[in-house]
Amino acid sequence: MGIHEIANPGASTPFGAGRDPARVVAFSDSVIAIAITLLVLEIRPPHDTSHLLHSLAALWPSYLTYVVTFMLVGQVWANHHIMFDHIRSADRVVLFLNTVLLMDIAFLPFATAVLAEAFRDGHGQRTAVVLQGTAFWFMDLLFNIIWWYACRDRRLIATNIDSAGVAAISRRFRLALAWLATGTLLGLLLPPLGVAVIAAFIPYYWLPIGGEIAKVRRRRGRGSRT
Template sequence: MAPARDDARTSTPIGAERDPRRVVAFSDGVIAIAITLLVLEIRPPEDTRDLLKGLGELWPSYTAYGITFLLIGQMWVNHHVMFDHIHSADRLVLLLNTLLLMHIAFLPFASAVLAGAFESGHGERTAIVFYGISYVGAAILFNVIWEYARHGRRLLAPTIDVAGARAISRRFRPAPVWIAVGTGLGVLHPLLGLVLVAAFIPFYWLPIKGEIASVKRARESLP
């Protein structure tokens, strides 16, 4: 049976499978740069005669910074959740991961647009839709990468069983819908839409119990 498995891997049209550690290292670098760039979008008040008032008026920038920082941090955590259990990456995984990083690198700009609209009081609806679409794309790519990797378990490590893989899928699947609903609500009421998107943060920082149980079972089965 083992030789047949090896033959199936070498004959795959997607390309050779590679150690994903370089994928993770490169991704960590891109995410670190994106999350650091966020603070550069907060501009100090030009008029310092009433500095306290000027700093207070920057609340949209602080809000956009905080929400986006935590969301990108959340993506970093969930990226590690995926690649802790993906033992090899073929060319399609590399492509999908590159597209995911492209979305993440774009988020500081989307955050700046959101903050600018709320600070000026104009274009808030367009800004929340623009911001939401940026996140929906990333959330969809998370699902696509994970579902592709776990299909047939060809790319998954033995550290996770079927139940654990399903638990991760159950956590990832609601994300695009959740953000899309928040974006849609933002068309009607921008601030409420932003609150709904922000409510996404605490839920997705929770540990995935099924994944934890799966890893524990795998460790206990080791000799």
């Protein structure tokens, strides 16, 4: 640290200063781990144990919403790592946007509990699906904003990804916006269909991103020929 930085520490961290994103990822991992653990706490043991099997079966909305949300949050964790694998520096804008993203993730256990309760009671299902779907959609919107901001003029992007890889990740993130919006709107008409469309999001988004895989294969191929 230079003499000027010691005398004026604020000058070393202007608004756009870049930071190692490792701490951003570590903090995000912690918040995601807590949120994903809280999901299971929303599955309450049945009060009536005289017909325990029937009471456990009646909790199927809690099991369903738990699995869907757990797997989606797992995707968030995986794609968050994919995104920050290619972000070499995090300025204060990235820190702020990532904090809002984590705030949305922390909200998901509540939205999941509301959805399970609505399906169990048979009332308010449309509102519950829209609440859950909107939380998912807003989460993906923040992914898109963070990635767009980091890729703008390649100011914060690492050199280990080319333009094709950036475009492949961007397409995957943008498609998620349309997919989740469709499931949310369908939930207004037919709540089970809305949940099914959102759940169908899970297997596709666990697939690897083609642009990145192709780049890795090309590198390996060149390495094997040398």
